[in-house]
Amino acid sequence: MGKIKIHIDQVKCVGAGQCVMASPQVFDQREEDGIVFLLMDEAPADLVASVRKAAKLCPAVAITLEEQ
Amino acid sequence: MDRVAIVGASAAGLAVAATLRDEGFAGTIALIGEERRPGYDRPPLSKKLHYQEGDFATLLLTDPAAFGRLDLDLRLGQRAVAADARRGTLSLADGATVPWDALVVATGVRPAILPGGGLTLRTFDDAIRLGEHLGSAEKVVIVGAGFLGCELAALVAASGRRAILVDPQPAPMADRFGPAVAARLFALHAARGVEMHFGVPVARILAEQAGPKDVDLTDGRRLEADLVVVAVGSRPATEWLAGSGIPVENGVTCDEYCRALPNVYAAGDVANWFNPRYARRMRIEHRMNATEQGVAVAANILGRDRAFDPIPYFWTDQFDQKIQVHGLIGGNRQVVELTGTIGTDSFVLAYVEAGLIAGVLGWNAPVGVRKARALVGKPPA
Numbered sequence: 066m067g068k069i070k071i072h073i074d075q076v077k078c079v080g081a082g083q084c085v086m087a088s089p090q091v092f093d094q095r096e097e098d099g100i101v102f103l104l105m106d107e108a109p110a111d112l113v114a115s116v117r118k119a120a121k122l123c124p125a126v127a128i129t130l131e132e133q
Numbered sequence: 134m135d136r137v138a139i140v141g142a143s144a145a146g147l148a149v150a151a152t153l154r155d156e157g158f159a160g161t162i163a164l165i166g167e168e169r170r171p172g173y174d175r176p177p178l179s180k181k182l183h184y185q186e187g188d189f190a191t192l193l194l195t196d197p198a199a200f201g202r203l204d205l206d207l208r209l210g211q212r213a214v215a216a217d218a219r220r221g222t223l224s225l226a227d228g229a230t231v232p233w234d235a236l237v238v239a240t241g242v243r244p245a246i247l248p249g250g251g252l253t254l255r256t257f258d259d260a261i262r263l264g265e266h267l268g269s270a271e272k273v274v275i276v277g278a279g280f281l282g283c284e285l286a287a288l289v290a291a292s293g294r295r296a297i298l299v300d301p302q303p304a305p306m307a308d309r310f311g312p313a314v315a316a317r318l319f320a321l322h323a324a325r326g327v328e329m330h331f332g333v334p335v336a337r338i339l340a341e342q343a344g345p346k347d348v349d350l351t352d353g354r355r356l357e358a359d360l361v362v363v364a365v366g367s368r369p370a371t372e373w374l375a376g377s378g379i380p381v382e383n384g385v386t387c388d389e390y391c392r393a394l395p396n397v398y399a400a401g402d403v404a405n406w407f408n409p410r411y412a413r414r415m416r417i418e419h420r421m422n423a424t425e426q427g428v429a430v431a432a433n434i435l436g437r438d439r440a441f442d443p444i445p446y447f448w449t450d451q452f453d454q455k456i457q458v459h460g461l462i463g464g465n466r467q468v469v470e471l472t473g474t475i476g477t478d479s480f481v482l483a484y485v486e487a488g489l490i491a492g493v494l495g496w497n498a499p500v501g502v503r504k505a506r507a508l509v510g511k512p513p514a
Contacts, residue, residue, distance in 0.1 A: 081457070
């Protein structure tokens with residue numbers, strides 16, 4: 066399993082934080098409004114499973130993944 | 134197990150289909166949806182007014198390329214009219230029969246309606262219709278102050294129209310949040326100009342007449358409107374299961390594996406399942422649950438025997454305020470302020486039941502409430 070590139074749609078993001086719980090090394094939330102930002106744009110192989118989980122659980126469909 | 138049929142092509146049904154494929158399921162997946170449109174996200178429908186056809190693509194749950202890769206036997210615009218659990222078949226409105234080895238009921242809910250009319254909001258087409266009717270409306274009566282009614286009242290008021298919110302409860306969302314947060318919500322709506330009539334049931338709606346519409350309250354008052362919106366909850370879409378052999382009572386009744394019969398499952402708004410974390414039955418009409426339960430159902434179809442025991446999550450956005458909840462809140466549960474106070478613009482609360490935190494609520498505190506989620510199930514400090 067290779068690396069994966071991650072995109073966040075900050076307009077769609079509802080600040081649920083489900084991605085941060087699924088993959089805290091990759092996702093974080095702005096303190097003021099909860100909007101998610103990335104701690105890394107590409108997830109290494111050992112984090113890919115958690116990033117996929119984050120993308121699937123996002124209740125706003127704000128995370129898209131691009132296979133490398 | 135070669136053939137899975139999923140009735141309901143929205144968030145829960147799609148989560149089942151995608152997870153089955155992610156887990157390597159190579160059999161047939163029939164996905165049957167009543168709407169002609171591919172699955173889309175519903176919470177945004179009450180977060181802005183005036184949706185237009187061109188907005189639809191932004192709401193798609195699955196982009197078209199990924200959708201194609203799911204390799205589905207896709208039947209959109211098709212209503213399932215009957216199921217036979219003994220024979221393992223579905224009947225569709227067009228006369229087709231779909232055989233299955235495992236069936237997933239993910240048909241969601243339909244909005245409750247009231248005699249006398251009024252618009253309801255559940256589908257994208259409903260949202261377009263609402264936008265068209267709002268065009269010329271100055272005065273909008275919204276019957277029902279739950280999630281949908283409160284979010285719509287906020288949008289209508291923020292658009293410069295008169296928003297009039299009516300509910301027999303003592304305050305907005307009081308049944309959900311309990312009295313203290315409901316009072317805070319009342320103050321928010323009052324400060325932003327929403328006219329509210331609480332504690333009085335509606336006696337009669339006259340929304341189908343031409344010209345001005347009327348909503349009569351049981352205390353004799355008459356509210357006049359250009360437009361009436363009815364947001365008084367919803368009913369599980371299970372009428373088509375009559376005679377199927379699948380147990381139905383306030384949704385499809387399932388065990389902790391979301392299983393109603395050995396090869397019949399339910400996911401999303403329609404599933405009334407036993408949540409072992411709280412040792413009680415639940416039927417949850419929230420977006421997060423649709424996905425989580427769909428994922429769990431797919432795993433259980435594949436024989437994982439995974440009990441579905443989520444800490445439920447929901448949120449609501451009203452005006453510029455965001456309220457987020459993990460776990461169970463409201464009712465008689467005792468409210469404890471964890472951060473800030475209820476009078477301020479940002480706070481986190483715990484709701485305590487039998488000495489343990491059953492749920493946490495964040496008001497404009499997205500990071501705080503996420504961190505407080507770890508306290509659910511523990512005694513308060």
